[in-house]
Amino acid sequence: MNQSILKTQMRNEIRTRRNLISAEQMEYANDMLSNSLLSDEIDDDFKEAISNSSCVALYKTVNGELPCDKVAEYLVSIGKRVCFPRVKGTGMDFYEVKDFEKDFTEGSYGILEPKIDCTLVDSDEINLMFVPAVAYTEDGQRLGQGGGYYDRYLNSCLSKGKVPFTAGVCYDFQLFSALPVEEHDFAVDCVLCVCLGDDE
Numbered sequence: 001m002n003q004s005i006l007k008t009q010m011r012n013e014i015r016t017r018r019n020l021i022s023a024e025q026m027e028y029a030n031d032m033l034s035n036s037l038l039s040d041e042i043d044d045d046f047k048e049a050i051s052n053s054s055c056v057a058l059y060k061t062v063n064g065e066l067p068c069d070k071v072a073e074y075l076v077s078i079g080k081r082v083c084f085p086r087v088k089g090t091g092m093d094f095y096e097v098k099d100f101e102k103d104f105t106e107g108s109y110g111i112l113e114p115k116i117d118c119t120l121v122d123s124d125e126i127n128l129m130f131v132p133a134v135a136y137t138e139d140g141q142r143l144g145q146g147g148g149y150y151d152r153y154l155n156s157c158l159s160k161g162k163v164p165f166t167a168g169v170c171y172d173f174q175l176f177s178a179l180p181v182e183e184h185d186f187a188v189d190c191v192l193c194v195c196l197g198d199d200e
Contacts, residue, residue: 006180010143011134017173018064021196026067029194033169034070036192043190049165053127055081057094057164060104060112061132066169066194068130072100083121085149086113092149094121123157129164131188135176136168140187143179154186165189171196 021029036042037050050056056075061067072082083094087108095114097103107113131150133142144150157163166188172195181187 003180003182007143007146010180011146014134014174015063018171021064021171025196026061026064029171029196030067030070032194033066033068033192034074036194037071037074042192045165046167046190046192049128049167049189050075053080053165055083055096055121055125055127057083057085057121057126057129059130059132060084062109062111065132066171068169069100071130072097081121081125083126084112084114085153086116087111087149090148090152092153094123094126095119096121123153123160123164124162126164129154129166131166131168131186133168133170133174133188135174135179136170136188136191137176137179138191140166140168140189140191141179141181142168142185142188143181144185148184151184151186155184167192170194 058068058072059065075082081096083096085092085094095118097114097118103114103118104112105115131142133144135143154163154166166186168188168191170191170193172193175191175193
């Protein structure tokens with residue numbers, strides 16, 4: 001089976017599994033992810049990245065992704081700027097969000113995006129980025145959604161010589177020992193995993 005077919009099959013299987021997650025489980029995961037930022041067990045490099053960051057890039061959840069809304073609230077509470085992606089053609093830009101109730105509008109793929117009048121954030125300003133994906137390996141390899149937006153953005157950062165520290169976030173069933181990845185698939189520096197347990 002070639003890489004493309006295998007990727008499509010894995011995406012379909014994991015998305016089906018994500019669709020089974022209840023609203024209560026998502027809220028639990030939202031809390032757990034935020035609480036993990038204060039844990040002594042968290043990756044030292046990630047802990048240092050949070051401490052040293054002035055601007056953190058996050059994402060808005062869609063189709064059962066692990067939400068990081070509580071993370072955004074926590075980061076703002078400790079004085080960090082937060083920004084979210086807005087799709088532009090085949091690429092995306094990040095915009096600072098200050099009001100979580102008023103600064104978003106529905107954008108591409110039905111995902112909430114910052115309004116166009118929010119402040120554009122240059123890639124050089126982003127110190128830490130939470131990167132969504134369909135699946136990860138423990139060493140940071142990732143299977144993206146298939147659009148390549150984050151791969152292109154991060155590879156562009158690499159070409160400019162400044163790449164933010166990247167953190168993948170996922171549920172326990174999205175973590176694999178190996179994935180069908182290719183050279184252009186950008187790996188993350190660490191992966192934060194939330195365990196939902198066996199209850200559906």
